[in-house]
Amino acid sequence: MNGAAVRPWAAVRRTVAYKEIVKALWRANPISKQILGICSSLAVTVQLETALVMSLALTGVTAGSSLAVSLLRRAIPRNIRIIVQVAVIATLVILADEILKAFLFDVSKQLSVFVGLIITNCIVLGRSEAYALNHPPGPAFLDGLANGLGYSSVLMGVAFFRELLGSGKLFGVAVIPEAFYRAGYVNNGLLVLAPGAFIMIGLFVWLEHALLEKK
Amino acid sequence: MSGSAKSLLFIAGLCLVCSLLLTAASSGLKPYQEKNVRIDRHRNVLLAAGLLAEGRSYREAEIEELYAARIQELRVDLEGRILAGDEGARPEGLPLYLIQEGGEIRGYIVPIDSRGLWGPIQAYLAIDRDGQTVKGFAVTRHAETPGLGGEIEKEWFRRNWVGKKIATREGAFVSVGIAKGRVEEQVPEPKRPHYVDGISGATMTGKFLTAGIRDSLSRYEPVSIRFRRNQIAEWEQKPPPARP
Numbered sequence: 001m002n003g004a005a006v007r008p009w010a011a012v013r014r015t016v017a018y019k020e021i022v023k024a025l026w027r028a029n030p031i032s033k034q035i036l037g038i039c040s041s042l043a044v045t046v047q048l049e050t051a052l053v054m055s056l057a058l059t060g061v062t063a064g065s066s067l068a069v070s071l072l073r074r075a076i077p078r079n080i081r082i083i084v085q086v087a088v089i090a091t092l093v094i095l096a097d098e099i100l101k102a103f104l105f106d107v108s109k110q111l112s113v114f115v116g117l118i119i120t121n122c123i124v125l126g127r128s129e130a131y132a133l134n135h136p137p138g139p140a141f142l143d144g145l146a147n148g149l150g151y152s153s154v155l156m157g158v159a160f161f162r163e164l165l166g167s168g169k170l171f172g173v174a175v176i177p178e179a180f181y182r183a184g185y186v187n188n189g190l191l192v193l194a195p196g197a198f199i200m201i202g203l204f205v206w207l208e209h210a211l212l213e214k215k
Numbered sequence: 216m217s218g219s220a221k222s223l224l225f226i227a228g229l230c231l232v233c234s235l236l237l238t239a240a241s242s243g244l245k246p247y248q249e250k251n252v253r254i255d256r257h258r259n260v261l262l263a264a265g266l267l268a269e270g271r272s273y274r275e276a277e278i279e280e281l282y283a284a285r286i287q288e289l290r291v292d293l294e295g296r297i298l299a300g301d302e303g304a305r306p307e308g309l310p311l312y313l314i315q316e317g318g319e320i321r322g323y324i325v326p327i328d329s330r331g332l333w334g335p336i337q338a339y340l341a342i343d344r345d346g347q348t349v350k351g352f353a354v355t356r357h358a359e360t361p362g363l364g365g366e367i368e369k370e371w372f373r374r375n376w377v378g379k380k381i382a383t384r385e386g387a388f389v390s391v392g393i394a395k396g397r398v399e400e401q402v403p404e405p406k407r408p409h410y411v412d413g414i415s416g417a418t419m420t421g422k423f424l425t426a427g428i429r430d431s432l433s434r435y436e437p438v439s440i441r442f443r444r445n446q447i448a449e450w451e452q453k454p455p456p457a458r459p
Contacts, residue, residue, distance in 0.1 A: 043360060046360075046362025046363065047362050050362070075225065076225070077218065077221055077222040077225055079218070079219075079222055080222045080225070080226055083226060084225070084226065084229060087226075087229055087230065087233055088229075088233070090233075091233040091236060091237060094237055094240075095236070095237070095240050098237075098240050098241060098244050098248070099240075099244065101244070101248045101251065102244040102247035102248050102251065103247065105248075105251040105252075105255060109255075109356070110365060113333060113334075113358050167362075189415055189416075192362060192363065192415065192416055193363070193416045
């Protein structure tokens with residue numbers, strides 16, 4: 001029996017994929033460490049459902065554009081590389097939007113503006129410019145995926161607290177018992193508004209920095 | 216070949232590939248999207264009419280069947296007369312939906328076209344046969360912020376509208392507005408039938424939608440007056456042919 005079979009987790013830990021994902025989730029998280037993509041994380045985190053679909057769409061677009069840019073990296077003329085990357089990203093975003101409209105119509109109706117705005121999300125262009133342009137397709141795809149997941153982790157965390165404390169719900173289902181409201185509990189209206197998201201994201205940034213420093 | 220010529224050629228090639236991809240996706244997915252839009256419109260017309268039970272999801276076939284059985288689409292002119300045949304296709308005609316039950320008209324539905332904070336809002340307002348009591352409200356398209364202005368499509372907000380009056384008891388047109396906050400706290404007693412609870416954090420959405428509803432309802436006021444005076448008997452006796 002080899003070591004990997006006895007302790008499968010240790011083998012997983014040594015893979016590149018694991019390291020990339022942990023890095024993007026934690027040490028170099030796009031939102032809480034690099035403070036990127038703040039605009040959309042303010043807008044779509046009022047409810048978990050919208051945050052989830054947005055996370056999936058952004059992760060898909062980031063991974064896809066990193067892959068495409070990496071495949072083209074030797075052919076792209078350097079002087080117009082930003083134009084090329086934006087064209088690739090815009091194409092993918094429109095595709096994602098069209099697919100949502102055809103097959104997930106109800107969610108797309110709620111999200112439509114923000115799916116379109118993925119084009120302007122710094123994370124997508126940032127990963128493509130900083131990483132995919134100089135790395136082979138495999139790692140570039142992984143890097144895009146990992147950063148999408150890093151974005152998603154903060155988005156879901158913020159949405160969890162905003163929906164729970166702001167509306168007393170999770171995924172649209174009421175979780176705070178009626179008895180609490182009768183006893184005088186009130187939903188925190190501030191968390192429904194954009195300033196509430198700012199405070200929540202600030203707390204996440206502080207928490208992650210504080211925890212990392214201790215290590 | 217010089218550097219810039221190469222760049223131009225590359226970007227032209229890329230744009231060609233991208234546009235081919237998008238064209239393929241757009242035309243390939245169009246039938247699905249159009250069907251979704253049509254069913255969503257029908258669903259919201261039925262929702263406004265109060266013909267769908269809350270908290271239950273309906274299959275597409277059920278929506279279409281119910282719509283065909285209970286809703287009649289027609290066009291009226293600015294004086295509230297039904298446009299028949301070719302007239303019905305004229306652009307100045309206003310679309311109107313009648314709620315039917317067993318050959319009797321139970322009410323009518325006015326399409327609302329309004330401005331919103333981030334884009335147009337399309338909604339339906341169903342009004343009872345008396346020409347002044349709101350039967351229901353449903354939003355079919357909007358681009359408002361989810362959780363804030365986006366709450367206009369939620370059940371709690373829609374429920375607000377049922378039983379409100381678009382006119383005074385004497386029949387003078389008032390429309391229904393969205394209050395800034397809760398109606399009981401913000402609006403004096405006599406005006407309460409003409410206001411619904413507002414959404415916190417979505418003052419602008421409420422303002423635009425209030426104006427949009429007043430606009431649309433005033434355009435349909437001739438129709439409403441017919442209903443208020445109960446001059447709709449002719450519509451019931453010989454219903455115009457349903458549109459194909």
